[in-house]
Amino acid sequence: MKAVVYSASGSSAVLSLVDREAAAPGPDEVRVRVAVSGVNPTDWKARSGGGRRGAFAEVVPNQDGAGVVDEVGRDVTHLAVGDRVWLYLTQHEQAGGTAQEQVVLPAARAVPLPDGVDFAVGASLGVPALTAHRALTVHGDGPTRLSPGTLAGRTVLVAGGAGAVGHAAIQLARWAGATVIATVSSAEKGALARAAGAHHVVDYRTEDVVERVLGVAPDGVDHIVEVSVAANAEIDVAVAANHASIAFYADDGGDAFRLPTRAGFAKNLRFQGVLLYTVGTEALEAATADVTAALADGALPVGAEAGLPLTWFPLEETAAAHDAVEAGTVGKVLIRVADL
Numbered sequence: 001m002k003a004v005v006y007s008a009s010g011s012s013a014v015l016s017l018v019d020r021e022a023a024a025p026g027p028d029e030v031r032v033r034v035a036v037s038g039v040n041p042t043d044w045k046a047r048s049g050g051g052r053r054g055a056f057a058e059v060v061p062n063q064d065g066a067g068v069v070d071e072v073g074r075d076v077t078h079l080a081v082g083d084r085v086w087l088y089l090t091q092h093e094q095a096g097g098t099a100q101e102q103v104v105l106p107a108a109r110a111v112p113l114p115d116g117v118d119f120a121v122g123a124s125l126g127v128p129a130l131t132a133h134r135a136l137t138v139h140g141d142g143p144t145r146l147s148p149g150t151l152a153g154r155t156v157l158v159a160g161g162a163g164a165v166g167h168a169a170i171q172l173a174r175w176a177g178a179t180v181i182a183t184v185s186s187a188e189k190g191a192l193a194r195a196a197g198a199h200h201v202v203d204y205r206t207e208d209v210v211e212r213v214l215g216v217a218p219d220g221v222d223h224i225v226e227v228s229v230a231a232n233a234e235i236d237v238a239v240a241a242n243h244a245s246i247a248f249y250a251d252d253g254g255d256a257f258r259l260p261t262r263a264g265f266a267k268n269l270r271f272q273g274v275l276l277y278t279v280g281t282e283a284l285e286a287a288t289a290d291v292t293a294a295l296a297d298g299a300l301p302v303g304a305e306a307g308l309p310l311t312w313f314p315l316e317e318t319a320a321a322h323d324a325v326e327a328g329t330v331g332k333v334l335i336r337v338a339d340l
Contacts, residue, residue, distance in 0.1 A: 003100035004318040005058040009049040012319035012326075015061070022102040023095070025073035030107045032085060036123035037098035037315075037335040038064035040164070041250075044322040056094075061318070063089050064126025065098030066119040068340050069110065076107045085110040086122030088130060088288070089276060098123075099318050101338055111288050114296040119340070120310060124164070124302045124332045125291060130276055132169035133287040135225040135247035136176070138272040142223065142245070143176075146290045148297070152177035155217040157239065159183050160227035161193030161201065164332055165249060167308045168300065169225040170196040172291075175299035178223070181216055183209060189330065196307030213239040220244060220267075229271070230254030237263045249274040308332050 001022045006014040025031045043062050065087045069079050079085065090096045090105040097103070113122050136156065137143060143150040156173040160166040161182025173180045174197035182198035184190045190201040202212045213221060220241030226232060229246070231253035236246045237260050246269060259271070276284070294300050302308045309331030313321040318335055325333050 001101040002315060003060055004315065005060055006047060007056060007058050009047065011048065012044070012322045014047065015319045015322070017316050017318075020100070023104045025071055025076075025104050027074045028076060028107055029073040029104055030069050030076055030079055030110050031071040031102055031104045032065075032067045032087060032110055033070045033102050033340060034065050034067040034098050034100065034337040035119040035340040036066050037062045037337055038123040038126055039321050039325050039333040039335065040064065040127045041325055042127065044326045047322065059094045060091075060097035060100050060103070061322070062097045062099045062335070063091050064123055065090065065103070065337075066113065066122030067337075070102065073107070079107055079110060079112070084113040084119075084122075086113050086125050087111075088126035089284075098337070099315065099335060101315075108285075111292055114292065117295050120334060121295070121300060121302050123334055124308065124310075125168075125300070127276060128164035129168040129172070129291045129300065130284065130287040131165050131249050131274055132172050132225065133290055134274045134276070134279060134283055135165075135169060135249060135272075136173060136223055137286075138247050138270070138274070139223055139243075139245040140270055141243055145286055146172055146176045147293060148175060148177060150176045151223075154222040155179045155181065155241075156223045156225065157181045157183070157213060157221040158193075158198070158225045159232055160252075161196065161198055162189035162307070162330055163227060164308065166193070166225065166227065167196045170198050170307070171300050172294060173223075175294050175297065179217070181213055181221065192304075192307040192309070192330070194307070195305060209235050210238045217241070223247070225249075228253035230257040233257040233259055237267070237269065240267055240269055243268045243270075245270045245272055247272045247274050302332060304331070310334055312336055
């Protein structure tokens, strides 16, 4: 089978296409024939150095994807050969990335795709959708699970509404019944946030975010999904409702932030960090179940018309796909591994 690998950290030039024997799944594992591999910022960051230095055993990049189960290991009962699945956090071992034609992974990380949902949608979930779910379910007085109506009567502010996590947060919040406000940096990105389902869009480069948000939600917003807490902490505190949650999942704009102390404790605010790798099994299982339910309801489409443009690369151009994500390509970057 064809696989993309690297054995030292560095630029995308360390990636190479090789031939490898497909591994067999062990107990509680499955092997999946990959149709589409999704690329996230964490993929190029891990490859470029992210804690690993020097030479090491071969790594296959990319954690998300979609495909078809072609072999199941012992003790796997919820999946069968031929099942269509979406994949998340597949890199339980170095060889477990989705930038290859066949991947072996824990069966729990392969989730059945509902009928009618294509592989492009499945490969666009993973890190973005599960992060968005977690960010929407950490409110101290809010729901821990999402379904239609669970966020009814609540207002959600999504910072960076044209990004992959922002896009998923808008869609999931709408599906759950929230009023959704998104901030963006341009008219073009505003159009994408509206296409994703945002009720209100604020261009933070040309508009007063606090004024606009409080104009929509005079009592403040209940949930904030934050991509740049370093830049936005003071704005978040200003627009937050009493007992609001500010869930931050990235360090865009800086690695530290200043919090207005009195205003923060006066509103009983919760600043909640979100990282999937350490969030725990229970949260991941809840998120995958709810995301799959939203898929079945048709609530998570992708493509420019749904607010998430897709940029495609073939497997042999995985390096270019990584470069595109690093360069900030708007939307989702996908790798077509095979036509299944």
